[in-house]
Each structure stands twice: as C-alpha cells, then as structure tokens.
Amino acid sequence: MRLYLLFLTLFFCSISFAQNSITGVVTDGNGQPVAGANITVVGAKVVAITDFDGSFVLVTTQKPPFSIEVTSVGYVSSKMLVESITQKVKVQLNAEETKLNEIVVSASRAPERVLQSPVTIERMGIREVKSTTAPTFYDGLENLKEVQFNTSSISFKTINTRGFAAVGNTRFMQLVDGMDNSSPALNFVLGNLIGLSDIDVASVELLPGASSALYGANAFNGILFMNSKSPFVYQGVSTYMKYGQTSQDVAGTNDYVDFGLRAATAFSKHFAMKANFNYMRATEWIAADQRSMTGGSIGHDGNQNYDGLNLYGDEASTFITNVGQVSRTGYREQDLTDNKVHSAKADFSLHFKPWENDTEIILQYKLGLGSTIYQGANRYALKDFFMSQIKAEVRGRNFFVRAYRSAEDAGDSYDMRFAGLNVNRAAKSDTNWFTDYAKSFQLSSAVLGLNANDAANYARNFADNNLSPGLPLVPNSNVTNGVLDPREARFAVGSSEYNSALASIVTNPDFTQGAKFIDHSKIYHADANYNFKDMMKFAEIQVGGSARQYEMNSEGTIFTDFDGPIRYSEFGAYAQGSKLFMEDRLKMVASIRYDKSQNFDGKVSPRVSFVYSAGANKIHNFRASYQTGFRNPTTQDQYIGLDLGPYALIGSAPENLVRYSEVLKVSAAAQDPAGLNQPATVTMNGENAYRNAYTKVSVDKFDAEIASGADKLTAAAKLQVADVNLVKPEEVHAFEVGYRTVVNNDLSIDINGYYNIYNNFLNTARVVGPYYGTVGTDFANPETAKTLDALSYRDRRIYQVYTNTEADVSSLGFGVGLSKKVYKDFEVGVNYNYAQLNFDQAEDPGFVTGFNTPKHKVKGSIGNAKLFKNFGFNANVRWNTEYWWESSFADGMIQETTVFDAQINYAIPQLKSVLKLGATNIGGKDYIQVIGSGAIGQQWFASLTINP
Structure with missing residues (x-):
C-alpha cells in the first residue's frame, strides 16, 4: 500500500512539474482589451479565455517552443510562437474584414460560421453595438438586412421580416438568454422592455423566415436571439449615460435621457454574479392624424359623422332624421395621455460552475417597468406596465435544460378610445347629447332658417355647450325650470371637471363607464436540448423539446375570464441531424418537430437544408432549404372578448x-x-x-x-x-436558396431568395x-x-x-447584401430587399392579409472605426417605397421614406471610455411606419460609455 501511494505521489508530482503557465493580454487595433477571446495551443485541446481586461493564463503540459492561436468573434485569428514560459504574450487582433466569417449558433443550434449557415442569418456583435448610429443597439437592428421596424411609440418598436408586419407581431419570436420575452396576454414582444442594455450585449442573431422546426410554433416569420455577457468573462462595473433631444412637428423639442449600469464579478472560477439596471425617459412621438375614418372631410364642419383617426369619443354615432349619421365631438389623443415615455429594467443573475468543465448553473431574475403607447384594435396608454421573468438553467457544451416563468401586470394602463367616449358621457349621456342635437337642429332650421350645414353646426354647438343664442329655450334634457344645467356642457381640456373625469375613468375597469384594463397573465415554460456529437461520430445528432402553459387573468377586461383565470397548454419535441460529405464540402442538415396544443391537432414541422462549399478554399457557399412553419392561434385569437365601442373582438375557441x-x-x-x-x-x-x-x-x-x-x-x-x-393553426411552406462568398478577403456577398406558401392563413x-x-x-x-x-x-x-382563409396566399422575395473595404479602413455596405404578396382579394373579399411591407427596401452604410487614432464614425441610410397598411385600427398608405442616421465616436483608452455623438433622421421630415401612430421625428444624442 505504501509503495502504491509513493508511485501515485510521484505520478501527480510529475504532472504538476510538467504543467507550464503562460500569461498574456489580448487587445484590438485601438489598444482596447478583447474579453472572451479563445487562446488555444496549436495541435492540442488546451484552451484559455481572456478576462474583462483582456488578460489570460494558459496552463499546458507542453514545453516551449510551441504555437498558440488566438480567436474572437469579429476579429481575424492570430498565431504566435511561445519560446519561454516567462514570456509575456501580447497579441493584437485585427477586426474581421467580413462579417460572414463570424460564428453563430442559432441557425442549427450548433456553432458554425455565417458563411456556412444553411439559412439566411444576420448578426450584431459587441463591435457593431459600439458603432451603431441609433440611440440604442435595439434601435440599430433596423439597419440589418431584411429587418422592418413598425414604430408604435418612441419606446415600442416591433421587428418584422418577410412580410405580414404588425405592431403586435405574433409571427416573430424574440429570445433573451433563451427566454421568450413575449407578453403573456398579448403574445408579442413589447420591444426591448425586458431585453438587454447596450453594455450587456454579447451578440444578437436574427433568422428571417420560418424556424418552427427547431424553435416551435411562434417562430413563423423569424426569430431574434439576444445573448448577454457572461460575468465570468466580462467583469467589473460598466456604465453609460446618454442625453439628447427629440424633435417632432406636433410634440416640439423635448429632452431624452438614458442611463445604464452593469456590475459583474467572478468570486472564483466556480461562482460569479451579475446585475444590470437601465432607465430611459423621453416624450412620445405624438399621434395627431386627423383623417376621417368615416369618409368625408376633416372636422365636423361639413362632416357631421366625422371620426378622426387620433380623436376619441367621436366613435359614438347615431342616425338623425333630416341630418343623417351624426357623431359626437371627440378629444385628441394628446389630451387623453401625458405623452411621457419612461422605462426601467433590471436583471440579476447568479452563475455556478461546480466542476472543472463548462457546466454552468444559472439563476436569473429580470424585470421591466414602463409607460408607452401600444396600438392594437384601439390605442392603449400602457402606464407603469410591469413584466418579470425568473429562470433556472443548467447548460454545458452539449446540452441545456431551462425553465422560466413570465408574468405581467397592466398597472394603470387604459384604452384611450374608451377614455374619450366616457369623458364625453361623464358630461352628458349619449342619449341626451343626440336628443339635444336633434331638437336644436330642427328648431334652428325652422326658426332661424339656417341651411342644413349651418343648422348642423348650430346643433353641435348647442349639444356640446348648451349655447342657443337667438333661439327661445325649449324643453330638452338639460333644462330644469327654464335654466340650463352647466354640468351637462362638454368638459374643456385642462379644466378641473375634465381632469377629474379623466382621472376617474382611467382607473375604472368597467368599459361602460371607464377605460382601465387589468392583466395578471403568466406563461410557464420549460425546454431542453442535447447534442450527441461527442458520443456519435457518423453525424451530429440533437434532440430536444419544450412545454408551455398559458394562464390568462384579466378579470374579464380583455378575455372572457370573468369567472377566473383560463389556462391551456402546449408541448413539442424535435430531432436534428447534420453531416458532412464530399471532403467536407457538402453539409446536410435535416430536422423534424412535433407540436401539440391543447385546443388543436398536433403539427409536424420538417426541415432539410444543404450547403455546398465550392472553390479551392471553399469560399463559394451555395445553400438551399425547405422548411415548414406553423403558428397556433394566440390567446387573444381564442379567448378575447372585448367591446371596443364601434365593434367587438370575439375569440373563436x-x-x-x-x-x-x-x-x-x-x-x-x-x-x-x-x-x-x-x-x-x-x-x-x-x-x-x-x-x-x-x-x-x-x-x-x-x-x-x-x-x-x-x-x-x-x-x-x-x-x-x-x-x-373557427380558427385553426396556420402553416407555411418555405423554400429558400442563397449564395455567400468572400472575395479577396475584403468583399462580402450574400444573396438569397425565398418563396412561401401559406395554408389556413390566419387573420381577422x-x-x-x-x-x-x-x-x-x-x-x-x-x-x-x-x-x-x-x-x-x-x-x-x-x-x-x-x-x-381558404384563399391562396403566397409571398416571395429576394435580397442582396454587399460589404467591402474600400480605402484604408473605410467599410461600405449596401443591401436590397424585394417582397411581394400574392393574394386574390376576390377569392375572399372580407379577409384582411395585413402584408404591410414595402416592395422595395435599400439600406446603405459607410464607416471607419479607425479614421485616425481613437476616432471613428459610421453612417446609415434607409429607403423604402410606399406601401399599403392594413390593421384592425386603421388602413392607409405609408409614404415612401428616406432616413439618414450618423454617429462619431472617440475612444479614451486611459479611462477605458468612449464618447459618442449621434443623430437620427438627419435633415428629414417626420414620417410614419404605422397608420395611427405618431410620426417619427428627429433625435440627437450624446453618450459616454465607461467599460473597464
């Protein structure tokens, strides 16, 4: 036994004596540290990762001399010879000439280069976040190829790809650190309310088109992945401060403030934690479109049935003999809300690595609180809307298992249409108002001899204000003993009566008298994935699945849950295999998924794709794929029961x-x-x-x-x-082809085309x-x-x-993206997208497709991160043709738009800080992206980011 222990001791000693520690630092072209870079001994599996300050310690049994390779996403890999264990290694990484060589995970749930992805994919990394011309990285996503933004509010922007856009886009999924951050009740993403901040973004990946085979029911039009920084890699306290102003014709010029703080530390190689906090405050893009929704001229003078698009209360209408259809006088949207936008979000996470491998246990809590404007069938003021997520996850190199809960609280949110209707009714009931109108119309015509138009205007003035100069008093609803009752006069905006009535109405959930809606809905979700690549050599096989339960709880204000919460569930499972052929030139990926919702039959979603790499260096990559996607009807599609005044929404369960x-x-x-x-x-x-x-x-x-x-x-x-x-799931059969290449290491070309066939297309x-x-x-x-x-x-x-609809619906499109280094470090990029809907309205005259997508879009960029020492700039331009917008709120033409954004930045290495000055819609007019929402004006901002 003693002899055994002696040999064992000598064995471990020999190992320890054979281990060599190499230290070093990795920086970029500006001398800034590169965190998260991988350092590998060439020919071995030994790997080290740089810390937040770019430093690393590489432990290996090899004796010098040997070579190491340093790689990081967005940079060209670099090799260096290590000649001594005392050598202080210093490596400078140069920016990648092309984004097509970056590593992505989302396309196949496994690491691969963009160049070899089987489907179209767009990516934004830490470098692109720093150089974005938009106020935030999320706003900057609008400059990616294929992306279309729909802006309902300055803080509520919806991402869409490949047609059928909407403010509440239920066809597009958004995952933040693996969690679907859709609203449990609304079933769509509320912008970046509970997403990431600029200083915590590690990467963003976007897949346009159907992705149901891997990601389930709602990945129908596309999916966005936002991944945050690991506290093991990116440590320290980071912060940013932004100040700017917004300018709009209606709202004028107003302040914009944004602040973020990130703190992360690794107490040891086994335990780390992270916390984020962000706050933003601004003034809304005020919606003030006065076009008539009932036809005729703008305003009640000459159009007694006028219903202004952004006026509310004038939806109350009735037919009056000798006059026709008559509506009440409405209130402007800007008078029914304070037009202030704010958001605060925070997240906290604990990270455990219990063993000497990559297994990590994560406990995370995220919350978002904000006030914004949401446009659905009506316009809604979301006041102190709250949403939270809590997650437990275990993940390793080849697997993950996670479970999370999403919960929301509507706070003090209310429907602005019902606010306008019921402020009017608080002054005078609809019955009394229309009675007063009819009587005064008849009397003014008979006594004063007014023509029909003048009599109508006279009648409106009397019904609104109880004023009847030149006419004898007649018995009516608001006359007692010959004296007019001033309490039944229309409330003047800003008066104490108006303010008191509005304050009472927006806190009352009874829509016959109030406007408040209640929501305490939740989602419970679990999913898992395992990759057998270390166990099976003939192919890379993955399996996974998910389960979800919805809990609708609006107390009858949105859903028909007046007698208690409504719950229903769904689950899915999938398998995927990928294999290389023909000397690793041909890659085939095939997957299949089965999903079952409680209220519908199960659905099978297959996908198959091929990538062929041609050329001596495999730089010409051709791809083709076929996949199916499906979308289950949302909770609203099935269980909504909402009286909106002019019409009612009724789900079809x-x-x-x-x-x-x-x-x-x-x-x-x-x-x-x-x-x-x-x-x-x-x-x-x-x-x-x-x-x-x-x-x-x-x-x-x-x-x-x-x-x-x-x-x-x-x-x-x-x-x-x-x-x-009754509604049932819709399906899409998506065909896509594409080509990617990098020429001379500085010209990137990405071409794609798609054709989608929809079955059981779902809409209203x-x-x-x-x-x-x-x-x-x-x-x-x-x-x-x-x-x-x-x-x-x-x-x-x-x-x-x-x-x-049983009608045939299909869409097609193609895109071209080019980027090139043109002079020194100047990089120019341009992309073009074409989109077309094929639908014969005569096949289903009452059906609304809501394609809402311009036929032509062009985006361009020019930038130089190293124009001179520590100074860089970037500029973007976007153009689209006009297109027809359809929605449950309003239809109309979105005009052709050209938008120009730019930013300049200056790095201060000594302070590990970056100063940025940027502006959006430079020199442009206010423009709209959604009929009924506020026109988007100009915005400028100055920011200081400290990222030690």
Whole structure:
C-alpha cells in the first residue's frame, strides 16, 4: 500500500512539474482589451479565455517552443510562437474584414460560421453595438438586412421580416438568454422592455423566415436571439449615460435621457454574479392624424359623422332624421395621455460552475417597468406596465435544460378610445347629447332658417355647450325650470371637471363607464436540448423539446375570464441531424418537430437544408432549404372578448362563443307595435358573430345602395353571408436558396431568395350581425327579410372575428447584401430587399392579409472605426417605397421614406471610455411606419460609455 501511494505521489508530482503557465493580454487595433477571446495551443485541446481586461493564463503540459492561436468573434485569428514560459504574450487582433466569417449558433443550434449557415442569418456583435448610429443597439437592428421596424411609440418598436408586419407581431419570436420575452396576454414582444442594455450585449442573431422546426410554433416569420455577457468573462462595473433631444412637428423639442449600469464579478472560477439596471425617459412621438375614418372631410364642419383617426369619443354615432349619421365631438389623443415615455429594467443573475468543465448553473431574475403607447384594435396608454421573468438553467457544451416563468401586470394602463367616449358621457349621456342635437337642429332650421350645414353646426354647438343664442329655450334634457344645467356642457381640456373625469375613468375597469384594463397573465415554460456529437461520430445528432402553459387573468377586461383565470397548454419535441460529405464540402442538415396544443391537432414541422462549399478554399457557399412553419392561434385569437365601442373582438375557441355576451338596445322604430314589434333590448353573443352575420364589405355596399335611393330588396342583392370558420393553426411552406462568398478577403456577398406558401392563413375578418332575423339570400323568407329591417334601422353589431382563409396566399422575395473595404479602413455596405404578396382579394373579399411591407427596401452604410487614432464614425441610410397598411385600427398608405442616421465616436483608452455623438433622421421630415401612430421625428444624442 505504501509503495502504491509513493508511485501515485510521484505520478501527480510529475504532472504538476510538467504543467507550464503562460500569461498574456489580448487587445484590438485601438489598444482596447478583447474579453472572451479563445487562446488555444496549436495541435492540442488546451484552451484559455481572456478576462474583462483582456488578460489570460494558459496552463499546458507542453514545453516551449510551441504555437498558440488566438480567436474572437469579429476579429481575424492570430498565431504566435511561445519560446519561454516567462514570456509575456501580447497579441493584437485585427477586426474581421467580413462579417460572414463570424460564428453563430442559432441557425442549427450548433456553432458554425455565417458563411456556412444553411439559412439566411444576420448578426450584431459587441463591435457593431459600439458603432451603431441609433440611440440604442435595439434601435440599430433596423439597419440589418431584411429587418422592418413598425414604430408604435418612441419606446415600442416591433421587428418584422418577410412580410405580414404588425405592431403586435405574433409571427416573430424574440429570445433573451433563451427566454421568450413575449407578453403573456398579448403574445408579442413589447420591444426591448425586458431585453438587454447596450453594455450587456454579447451578440444578437436574427433568422428571417420560418424556424418552427427547431424553435416551435411562434417562430413563423423569424426569430431574434439576444445573448448577454457572461460575468465570468466580462467583469467589473460598466456604465453609460446618454442625453439628447427629440424633435417632432406636433410634440416640439423635448429632452431624452438614458442611463445604464452593469456590475459583474467572478468570486472564483466556480461562482460569479451579475446585475444590470437601465432607465430611459423621453416624450412620445405624438399621434395627431386627423383623417376621417368615416369618409368625408376633416372636422365636423361639413362632416357631421366625422371620426378622426387620433380623436376619441367621436366613435359614438347615431342616425338623425333630416341630418343623417351624426357623431359626437371627440378629444385628441394628446389630451387623453401625458405623452411621457419612461422605462426601467433590471436583471440579476447568479452563475455556478461546480466542476472543472463548462457546466454552468444559472439563476436569473429580470424585470421591466414602463409607460408607452401600444396600438392594437384601439390605442392603449400602457402606464407603469410591469413584466418579470425568473429562470433556472443548467447548460454545458452539449446540452441545456431551462425553465422560466413570465408574468405581467397592466398597472394603470387604459384604452384611450374608451377614455374619450366616457369623458364625453361623464358630461352628458349619449342619449341626451343626440336628443339635444336633434331638437336644436330642427328648431334652428325652422326658426332661424339656417341651411342644413349651418343648422348642423348650430346643433353641435348647442349639444356640446348648451349655447342657443337667438333661439327661445325649449324643453330638452338639460333644462330644469327654464335654466340650463352647466354640468351637462362638454368638459374643456385642462379644466378641473375634465381632469377629474379623466382621472376617474382611467382607473375604472368597467368599459361602460371607464377605460382601465387589468392583466395578471403568466406563461410557464420549460425546454431542453442535447447534442450527441461527442458520443456519435457518423453525424451530429440533437434532440430536444419544450412545454408551455398559458394562464390568462384579466378579470374579464380583455378575455372572457370573468369567472377566473383560463389556462391551456402546449408541448413539442424535435430531432436534428447534420453531416458532412464530399471532403467536407457538402453539409446536410435535416430536422423534424412535433407540436401539440391543447385546443388543436398536433403539427409536424420538417426541415432539410444543404450547403455546398465550392472553390479551392471553399469560399463559394451555395445553400438551399425547405422548411415548414406553423403558428397556433394566440390567446387573444381564442379567448378575447372585448367591446371596443364601434365593434367587438370575439375569440373563436368554441367555449368562448357563449362566454361572451352583451345586451344591446333596439331602435325605437323597430319597437313600434304597428311595425316590427321588436323588444327593447336583445342579447348577442359569439354565436351571432360566427354563425349569423353578413360580411362588413357587403353591408357597406348595401348602405351605399340605400343612400343612393334604392329600396331594401334591391340593395339586398349586395349582401353576402359571412362564411366564418373557427380558427385553426396556420402553416407555411418555405423554400429558400442563397449564395455567400468572400472575395479577396475584403468583399462580402450574400444573396438569397425565398418563396412561401401559406395554408389556413390566419387573420381577422369584419362581419355584421343583425339584432334580429336569420341571415341568408332568400329574402322571401320572413326571418331573412327581418335582417334587412335590422340593417336599415342600424340594429346591427359589427364584430371582428378570428378565422382562416381558404384563399391562396403566397409571398416571395429576394435580397442582396454587399460589404467591402474600400480605402484604408473605410467599410461600405449596401443591401436590397424585394417582397411581394400574392393574394386574390376576390377569392375572399372580407379577409384582411395585413402584408404591410414595402416592395422595395435599400439600406446603405459607410464607416471607419479607425479614421485616425481613437476616432471613428459610421453612417446609415434607409429607403423604402410606399406601401399599403392594413390593421384592425386603421388602413392607409405609408409614404415612401428616406432616413439618414450618423454617429462619431472617440475612444479614451486611459479611462477605458468612449464618447459618442449621434443623430437620427438627419435633415428629414417626420414620417410614419404605422397608420395611427405618431410620426417619427428627429433625435440627437450624446453618450459616454465607461467599460473597464
């Protein structure tokens, strides 16, 4: 035994004596430390990683001389000969000439170079974050190829790729450190509310197009991965401070402030922790579009049924004899909110490496709190909206297992349309207002002899303000003993009555009197992946899966969950294999995934792709892929039950049709015993919307025929029964080809083309349900004939329903991206994208595709990170053609736009700091990206980033 211990001791001593420690530092061309660089002994598997200050310690059993190789994403690899163990190694890495050689993980869930990715991929690294011309890295994503932004607010921007854009984009997924940061209730991402800060970004990867085979149901149009910095690699206290101003025609010039702090430390090689905090404050891009949503001129003078796009309260409308359709006077959006935007987000994480390998255990908590504007079917002021995520994850070189929970609280958020409606009603009920209008119209016409237009304006002034100069007082709703009641006059904006009414309404969740909505929804999610590459040599095999439960809890203000939270679940599993052939020139990747949602049949999503590397140095890379994607109907598609005033949203889950109901008033004419003899009220539910309705398009044509003098039976020929099926998952078959190359190590070329075929394309349709009668086309049938009376008397309800179209829908597009070093360190880039929708509206006249994408987009950039010592600059330009925007809030044309952004920066190595001065939309006019949202103005900012 003693002899054994002696030999064992000598064995370990010989190992320890044979180990050599090599120290060094890695910097970039500006002398700044490069954290996270890999140092490898050539011909061995020994690896070291640089710390936050660029330093490293490499322990090896080899004796000098030997060579080491230093690599880092975004830099050209460098080799150096180590001749002595006492040698202080100093390595300078030069910036990568082309981004196509950078390493990405998202395309195949395994590390690979962009050049050899089987699908189109865009990437932003630490270097690009530093040089972005936008105020934040997230805003800077708009300059990536294929990316389209839809701006609802200065702090709420939605990313989209390859068509079918929306403010609430449920077709695009966003993962932050592996967590889906979509809103549990809304099912889409709220910009960067709970994302990353500029100083904690390690990398951003974007996959345009379908990715369901690896990432599940919602990776339908694309997916964005945001990965934060490891506290083991990037340590110390970092901070940034930004100040600037925004300028918009409506809002004027206002301050912009942004601050961030990051603290990270590794207490040992086994334990580290990290904390981030960010705060931003600005003034909103005020929405002040006054175009009429009911046709006719802008303003009530000459258009008594005026409904301004960004005015609310004027949606209350009724038909008055001798006048026509009349709406109440509305309030501007800018008067119904304070137009202030702020956000605060923080995250805290603990990191454990229990063994001498790459296994890491992470506990993380993230939260975001903010006020912004969201545009859906209405415009919503999100006030102190709160969202949090908590995660536990174990990951290693070949696997990960994670579970997390997302929860949100709507805070003091409210619907601005209902705020306007109910501020009006707080002053005077709709019944009283329209009664006053009708009586004063008749009296002014008879007594004063005013023409119809002047009488209408006179009547509006009386109904709004109780003013009737030149007319005798007549009995009306707001006269008591011959004295006008001033309390029923319209509230003046800024008055104590107005402020008091608005403050009360935005805290009341009853939409008949208030505007507040409640939301305490949650998502519970778990997923896992294992790569067998170290166990199987013939191919690289991965398997994984996920499970999710939704918990909707709006207390009946959004969903039909008035009797308690609604829950439903889904799960999925996948497998992927990849293999190299033909002397590693041909790479084949194939995967398949199965997903099952509680309310729908299971779906199988296959994907197969090929990459062939031609040329002596394998620099010409051709790729082709076929994959399917699918999208389950969202929680709103299934369970929403929301009265929006002019129409109601009703989800199409079978049980939801009867859960939603409302009591509606029947017109006095229809109650006449000598006529229809209808009851005073009717109760309508989702069955009326999905089973007994006409298409809204055909009802609009019916109304036009009636207005032109046609009788009901003649006009009835225009009516079309709505054929609305309950919603089911939509699918896409995506075909893509592409080519990537690097010529002479300084010219990058990336070309791609795609063709998508959609089955069961999911969107919304507008239908009109009559209060009485059975819809049809046989108007000799008494029950069907009743629907004509209902439509004529305006006894009808407009619904927005969720459904699929049977019509053929497809899209195609292609893109070209070029970048080149042109003179010294100047780099120029340009990319072009084309997108086209193929859909015959005649196949489904009432269906809204919402493609919302310009046919042509061009983006260009020029920059030099080393214009002279420590000084760099970058500039971007974006241009797109005009395109038609469709949404549940409003339709309209988005004009052709050209936007120019630029920044200059100066590095101070002694202080490990960077000063930046930047501006967006330089010299440009205010422009819009979403019909109904505020026009985007100009913004300039100055920042100081300290990153030791």
